[in-house]
Amino acid sequence: MTDRIREFLRNRREEGPCVVVDLDVVRSNYSALAHALPDTRVFYAVKANPAPEVLSLLAELGSCFDCASVAEIEMAMAAGATPDRISFGNTIKKERDIERAFNLGVRLFSVDCKAEVEKIARVAHGAKIFCRILCDGAGADWPLSRKFGCVPEMAADVLEHGHRLGLDAYGISFHVGSQQKNVEAWDSALASASAIFRECAERGIQLSLVNLGGGFPARYLQDVPAAEAYGEAIFRALSRHFGNSIPDTIIEPGRGMVGAAGMIEAEVVLISKKSEDDPVRWVYLDIGKFGGLAETMDEAIRYPIRTPRDGDAVEPCVLAGPTCDSADVLYEKTPVLLPVSLAIGDKVLIEATGAYTTTYSAVAFNGFDPLRSYVI
Numbered sequence: 001m002t003d004r005i006r007e008f009l010r011n012r013r014e015e016g017p018c019v020v021v022d023l024d025v026v027r028s029n030y031s032a033l034a035h036a037l038p039d040t041r042v043f044y045a046v047k048a049n050p051a052p053e054v055l056s057l058l059a060e061l062g063s064c065f066d067c068a069s070v071a072e073i074e075m076a077m078a079a080g081a082t083p084d085r086i087s088f089g090n091t092i093k094k095e096r097d098i099e100r101a102f103n104l105g106v107r108l109f110s111v112d113c114k115a116e117v118e119k120i121a122r123v124a125h126g127a128k129i130f131c132r133i134l135c136d137g138a139g140a141d142w143p144l145s146r147k148f149g150c151v152p153e154m155a156a157d158v159l160e161h162g163h164r165l166g167l168d169a170y171g172i173s174f175h176v177g178s179q180q181k182n183v184e185a186w187d188s189a190l191a192s193a194s195a196i197f198r199e200c201a202e203r204g205i206q207l208s209l210v211n212l213g214g215g216f217p218a219r220y221l222q223d224v225p226a227a228e229a230y231g232e233a234i235f236r237a238l239s240r241h242f243g244n245s246i247p248d249t250i251i252e253p254g255r256g257m258v259g260a261a262g263m264i265e266a267e268v269v270l271i272s273k274k275s276e277d278d279p280v281r282w283v284y285l286d287i288g289k290f291g292g293l294a295e296t297m298d299e300a301i302r303y304p305i306r307t308p309r310d311g312d313a314v315e316p317c318v319l320a321g322p323t324c325d326s327a328d329v330l331y332e333k334t335p336v337l338l339p340v341s342l343a344i345g346d347k348v349l350i351e352a353t354g355a356y357t358t359t360y361s362a363v364a365f366n367g368f369d370p371l372r373s374y375v376i
């Protein structure tokens with residue numbers, strides 16, 4: 001926890017769980033990522049944390065923005081980004097939203113099939129398209145599975161279709177899976193990308209861009225490699241597969257940009273056992289899966305938890321949220337070690353919660369307010 005967050009929480013008077021995001025950490029993450037890949041442009045994935053203060057800081061630092069909807073495009077523009085610094089990176093877009101984005105000046109669109117190419121060709125003539133290819137997400141704690149992207153063998157056809165319809169067939173994208181802890185994960189996708197570049201060249205289409213996606217991790221319970229290690233591995237893979245003609249590249253960090261910048265403060269509402277001889281205690285917080293901790297689904301992301309009694313003897317506990325839905329259990333398969341002395345009313349801190357929390361929080365499930373956010 002940063003001193004600024006500690007100081008902020010000490011002076012906070014309002015009730016209820018909140019996340020506090022320290023812009024100094026965002027600033028240093030931006031500079032670490034930008035330095036790790038000095039020839040690569042950074043497109044911050046807005047969905048990770050769209051707080052206006054975060055977007056304005058990044059716009060000021062020179063970041064571009066990866067947006068998934070017209071609303072996100074408008075947020076990036078309100079923060080000071082010009083449309084040439086924005087990509088519409090969602091492969092699933094309504095035609096009228098493509099048109100709105102185009103009218104706002106956005107020219108860079110993602111596709112993974114011919115039907116999406118046709119929508120863009122109808123309403124965004126001359127726009128640049130990049131084709132997303134599938135990645136298996138191996139090595140990632142939050143793999144993005146088969147929802148996005150086509151098999152690499154199909155990409156040249158998709159791009160050629162766009163080329164024939166008057167679009168600028170511009171490049172390839174992929175996402176190696178979020179919280180990707182293997183720095184070599186980009187290698188096989190880059191091998192596929194270079195094969196698609198060659199295939200397109202044979203068809204008279206010169207691709208320019210490889211969008212390397214996100215995947216850069218935040219530190220949760222385990223150490224993760226530094227941004228520099230990712231930069232070096234990615235540069236080696238680019239050289240291996242593209243030789244002397246390395247394409248333009250962009251990265252789209254979300255979690256790696258803001259995850260470590262945030263800290264949630266929550267309160268212990270109840271501690272109980274299911275029977276007198278239950279070996280584990282149940283600890284219920286005033287925040288759960290519906291209050292912003294959706295990424296605990298399948299216990300995929302394991303957040304570090306601090307209590308005011310750290311240092312005392314610990315025992316395994318099931319950790320759950322406050323709502324009346326039985327899915328609202330954070331960690332049960334692998335219980336959390338918490339101090340035996342932990343008491344109802346104690347404040348706990350949930351670390352590295354700057355990404356994928358505020359936006360995942362329900363509006364009013366059981367009447368609980370959405371996660372309050374402070375950016376300092």
Ligand SMILES: *Cc1c(COP(=O)(O)O)cnc(C)c1O
Nearest residue numbers: 045178179214215252253254255
């Ligand atoms: C969510 C998303 C990202 C950000 O991924 P992280 O793993 O959080 O860095 C980047 N690109 C696209 C297209 C995404 O959907």
